[in-house]
Amino acid sequence: xxEIATGPMSRRVGxxxxxxxxxxxxxxxxxxxxxxxxxxFFSPASLSxxxxxxxxxxxxxxxxxxxxxxxxxxxxxIDLSVGSILSLVNxxxxxxxxxxxxxxGAVLLSLALGLLLGLACGLVNGLVVAALRxxxxxxxxxxxxxxxxxxxxxxxxxxxxxPTLFWRTYGGRLFGLPFVFYILAVLLVLLFMxxxxxxxxxxxxxxxxxxxxxxxxxxxxxxxxxxYLLCGLFAALAAFCITGDTxxxxxxxxxxxxxxxxxxxxxxxxxxxxxxxxxxxxxLGALTIGLINSxxxxxxxxxxxxxxxxxxxxxxxxMAGVLAGRxxxx
Amino acid sequence: MKRFxxxxxxxxxxxxxxxxxxxxxxxxxxxxxxVGSEWxxxxxxxxKAAAEKWKExxxxxxxxxxxxxxxxxxxxxxxxxxxxxxxxxxxxxPNSPTAFDPIFAQAxxxxxxxxxxxxxxxxxxxxxxxxxxxxxxAAGAEWLAKxxxxxxxxxAINGVAGHPANEMRVAGYxxxxxxxxxxxxxNEVNANWDQAQGQQAMQNILATYPDxxxxxxxxxxxxxxxxxxxxxxKKDQIAATGEIRKDFIDLWIKEDLNSGATVNPPGxxxxxxxxxxxxxxxxxxxxxxxxxxxxxxLYLPIPFIDSENVEEAAKQxxxxxxxxxxxxxxxIEEAEALFK
Numbered sequence: 001x002x003e004i005a006t007g008p009m010s011r012r013v014g015x016x017x018x019x020x021x022x023x024x025x026x027x028x029x030x031x032x033x034x035x036x037x038x039x040x041f042f043s044p045a046s047l048s049x050x051x052x053x054x055x056x057x058x059x060x061x062x063x064x065x066x067x068x069x070x071x072x073x074x075x076x077x078i079d080l081s082v083g084s085i086l087s088l089v090n091x092x093x094x095x096x097x098x099x100x101x102x103x104x105g106a107v108l109l110s111l112a113l114g115l116l117l118g119l120a121c122g123l124v125n126g127l128v129v130a131a132l133r134x135x136x137x138x139x140x141x142x143x144x145x146x147x148x149x150x151x152x153x154x155x156x157x158x159x160x161x162x163p164t165l166f167w168r169t170y171g172g173r174l175f176g177l178p179f180v181f182y183i184l185a186v187l188l189v190l191l192f193m194x195x196x197x198x199x200x201x202x203x204x205x206x207x208x209x210x211x212x213x214x215x216x217x218x219x220x221x222x223x224x225x226x227x228y229l230l231c232g233l234f235a236a237l238a239a240f241c242i243t244g245d246t247x248x249x250x251x252x253x254x255x256x257x258x259x260x261x262x263x264x265x266x267x268x269x270x271x272x273x274x275x276x277x278x279x280x281x282x283x284l285g286a287l288t289i290g291l292i293n294s295x296x297x298x299x300x301x302x303x304x305x306x307x308x309x310x311x312x313x314x315x316x317x318x319m320a321g322v323l324a325g326r327x328x329x330x
Numbered sequence: 331m332k333r334f335x336x337x338x339x340x341x342x343x344x345x346x347x348x349x350x351x352x353x354x355x356x357x358x359x360x361x362x363x364x365v366g367s368e369w370x371x372x373x374x375x376x377x378k379a380a381a382e383k384w385k386e387x388x389x390x391x392x393x394x395x396x397x398x399x400x401x402x403x404x405x406x407x408x409x410x411x412x413x414x415x416x417x418x419x420x421x422x423x424p425n426s427p428t429a430f431d432p433i434f435a436q437a438x439x440x441x442x443x444x445x446x447x448x449x450x451x452x453x454x455x456x457x458x459x460x461x462x463x464x465x466x467x468a469a470g471a472e473w474l475a476k477x478x479x480x481x482x483x484x485x486a487i488n489g490v491a492g493h494p495a496n497e498m499r500v501a502g503y504x505x506x507x508x509x510x511x512x513x514x515x516x517n518e519v520n521a522n523w524d525q526a527q528g529q530q531a532m533q534n535i536l537a538t539y540p541d542x543x544x545x546x547x548x549x550x551x552x553x554x555x556x557x558x559x560x561x562x563x564k565k566d567q568i569a570a571t572g573e574i575r576k577d578f579i580d581l582w583i584k585e586d587l588n589s590g591a592t593v594n595p596p597g598x599x600x601x602x603x604x605x606x607x608x609x610x611x612x613x614x615x616x617x618x619x620x621x622x623x624x625x626x627x628l629y630l631p632i633p634f635i636d637s638e639n640v641e642e643a644a645k646q647x648x649x650x651x652x653x654x655x656x657x658x659x660x661x662i663e664e665a666e667a668l669f670k
Contacts, residue, residue: 043411045415048414051410054413054414058403058406058410059407152492156491156492156497158427158492159427171432242402245429246406248428250426252492252493253401256399256400260401290403290407297396297408297411298411306395307365307397307399310398
């Protein structure tokens with residue numbers, strides 16, 4: 001009897017494991033689904049089309065920033081300057097758009113320069129971490145202060161409105177659908193394509209075992225630098241979204257977002273030690289953070305307990321993720 | 331005990347009116363994006379107490395609070411949650427002056443009154459009810475200039491560079507010192523509204539400029555700065571601005587410090603709430619909120635504590651915990667006086 005019972009059981013565990021190996025973000029997906037249901041239970045209005053669009057347009061910046069973080073975490077690195085890169089790009093494009101008159105051409109040119117700036121910041125990080133071999137956590141902490149300083153120089157106090165064209169597009173609709181849905185669609189295609197590139201595999205290989213990667217002939221330094229470049233690029237994209245959602249420049253806007261981006265990466269099932277993870281998981285991790293914040297409020301938590309509950313909920317989700325993930329990892 | 335009596339009296343009063351007989355019911359959302367200091371906690375508690383007071387007048391003001399350490403998108407989400415909940419008004423202590431323009435526009439479209447407090451916002455769809463931070467900086471500087479008889483060397487210890495309130499305060503004191511040509515600002519440093527950093531900064535300053543006469547230090551750092559001044563044995567040579575917290579005011583009296591404190595009262599949110607309820611009742615301001623750099627501000631009076639009235643301030647704070655701040659807010663009657 002016992003043997004008959006264990007047979008299908010172990011096969012089922014095996015298939016769950018295979019599924020998790022193939023799609024390591026499944027636990028995160030389950031958690032996001034559960035959080036949606038809970039939010040809907042406590043406040044049905046929070047599941048309305050309008051509220052969901054709002055959730056996406058507000059958290060799109062954190063989603064992109066978490067994805068940026070994921071690429072360096074892949075390689076076992078970390079970037080504590082993503083929030084500052086976001087602030088720097090935010091104030092730069094705001095100032096440029098204003099200076100050039102705020103027309104369509106000015107907006108596009110500013111965005112192109114914003115992308116270049118993000119890449120440049122990524123390059124600085126990559127050089128100090130991979131080429132100069134400084135410890136990533138401290139080196140990027142230092143560059144974060146440097147980037148914030150630059151942002152404060154460009155725009156000393158928050159202000160300067162974005163051109164109406166820009167934020168109306170971001171918050172508006174295209175062919176009847178909210179613009180953020182298109183961003184999400186393009187993002188998913190982009191992530192899918194990036195996941196198939198050699199770079200993604202190389203980053204994971206470097207993160208899994210740097211020594212082994214080096215010995216098999218991978219250009220470890222260049223791979224890590226390219227990881228930071230990708231990170232800078234996505235941080236710039238995140239800056240576009242925050243500029244769209246806030247319609248203004250703020251040299252300190254990204255400061256608090258850095259650690260949230262790290263949290264989202266971990267909530268999404270990636271290992272901070274590197275070599276294991278998915279960008280889709282980080283996307284879901286960012287949504288998890290947003291949904292937890294709303295849920296704590298919709299549950300009617302008294303204000304003095306809201307921080308406590310948020311921390312507790314994030315810890316619980318982390319534990320759930322670890323328990324589910326443990327089965328998948330060898 | 332006091333709270334219980336208040337509660338019991340409230341209960342009796344509401345029974346007398348009978349619970350369902352409220353003439354009006356308003357739902358007001360309070361959003362606070364930073365919980366790093368007791369000042370913010372007191373701000374919310376006072377706002378809740380102000381809402382409770384409306385019950386005596388037959389107005390049921392239900393408050394719904396979101397208060398947590400969030401980034402700017404997190405606080406935008408606060409506003410979205412309030413819109414989803416269908417509140418009548420939102421009172422917000424905003425994490426950014428400009429970032430809320432689009433979401434406030436959406437709130438207004440949904441027929442929601444938006445009031446910012448403690449920090450001004452640029453949105454034309456909101457009004458600001460609070461103190462003028464430039465005037466706050468100027469008031470402390472005026473006191474310092476007067477105390478020093480218009481001459482001497484001063485240093486400034488400021489908060490977070492780039493933070494709008496900080497920049498306004500800096501502009502405020504710089505203007506005042508410019509009008510006193512014999513006062514020389516020898517250095518300005520940032521200590522990020524942190525007591526430990528304020529103490530450290532003051533130590534460095536005393537080591538570098540042993541002959542300074544005055545210190546313009548913002549609240550949240552002044553207790554730390556004063557500790558360094560006292561440790562250096564210079565409390566009788568130096569005049570410096572102070573804090574409005576009870577523990578500092580007690581120290582002030584005990585050590586007979588030469589200090590003056592501009593009050594940024596935690597009651598600003600309570601004042602904003604009273605203004606909000608009156609606006610929801612359809613009343614109109616005598617003078618529309620058009621002040622400030624964004625043209626949407628209604629400035630509240632700024633109290634000042636100096637050695638003349640510090641005993642009175644201490645009296646208000648008697649029996650409160652050490653972190654409790656001296657406060658003031660518009661009562662319902664005072665708020666009504668602002669309306670037609």
